[in-house]
Amino acid sequence: MKVHHGKHHAAYVAGLNAAVGKTAKDGSMAALTALQRDAVKAGTAQRNHGGGHYNHALFWVNLAAASGSSEPSPDLAAAIDDKFGSLDGLKEAFAKAAMGRFGSGWAWLGVTPQGSLAVTSTANQDNPLMEGLEYSVEKMIPILGLDVWEHAYYLKYQNRRAEYVSAFWNLVNWKKVSRNYEEYAKKGQPVPPTPTGGGHAMEL
Structure with a gap:
């Protein structure tokens, strides 16, 4: 899970930052959530990296020891x-x-x-x-x-x-x-x- 979180998820965050700039960099989960609806229309980078960031963020927070x-x-x-x-x-x-x-x-x-x-x-x-x-x-x-x-x-x-x-x-x-x-x-x-x-x- 450390590799999953620290490498894979981090790569999606970096990719989304590169694709949409300040929209992702402001750290707003509401902004990230709003990006999902039109991600397919926005293109491959936002779809893959934006989806990867949102999906993983929801995944981690729904886990507990x-x-x-x-x-x-x-x-x-x-x-x-x-x-x-x-x-x-x-x-x-x-x-x-x-x-x-x-x-x-x-x-x-x-x-x-x-x-x-x-x-x-x-x-x-x-x-x-x-x-x-x-x-x-x-x-x-x-x-x-x-x-x-x-x-x-x-x-x-x-x-x-x-x-x-x-x-x-x-x-x-x-x-x-x-x-x-x-x-x-x-x-x-x-x-x-x-x-x-x-x-x-x-x-x-």
């Missing part, structure tokens, strides 16, 4: 049960999305325009906030994402992506995910990731 594990809030838990039947049902659907993404990409849990939860996946550093993707993606505001690029898991798991996906749930910070749901996505607002703090020290 295993000792700090929590549970979904009652509101989010009810939405999970309504859509997936149970938390285990969500994990099964999420694993299917993560394992079904051929090559590099992400798996996502989010809120659809109709207000229900859904799971989808995107390629490379795309995310469901981006408009104009060339392939089918469930439209949603993501509240939880998992990086399934090989660089995210290969040093520890080699080609065993399924083990990595399963281990992910031990570190999900449900307090943050519940906040993402209740304060932002449920109200139709994209989630602005907060600073990652010590997230790079996590071990999946």
Whole structure:
């Protein structure tokens, strides 16, 4: 995770700074979030680096040490049960999305325009906030994402992506995910990731 955070994520930040200048350099997560909608139209650099920065920023802040594990809030838990039947049902659907993404990409849990939860996946550093993707993606505001690029898991798991996906749930910070749901996505607002703090020290 130190290599992932300090090298890969840092490269996306540098690439976005080079592509859009002060818009990225001001450090505003709201500005970064706003860039996502038109990233495809803005071109390859903003799509790849801007998406990579946003996706990773959301990824890190939704992780916690295993000792700090929590549970979904009652509101989010009810939405999970309504859509997936149970938390285990969500994990099964999420694993299917993560394992079904051929090559590099992400798996996502989010809120659809109709207000229900859904799971989808995107390629490379795309995310469901981006408009104009060339392939089918469930439209949603993501509240939880998992990086399934090989660089995210290969040093520890080699080609065993399924083990990595399963281990992910031990570190999900449900307090943050519940906040993402209740304060932002449920109200139709994209989630602005907060600073990652010590997230790079996590071990999946």
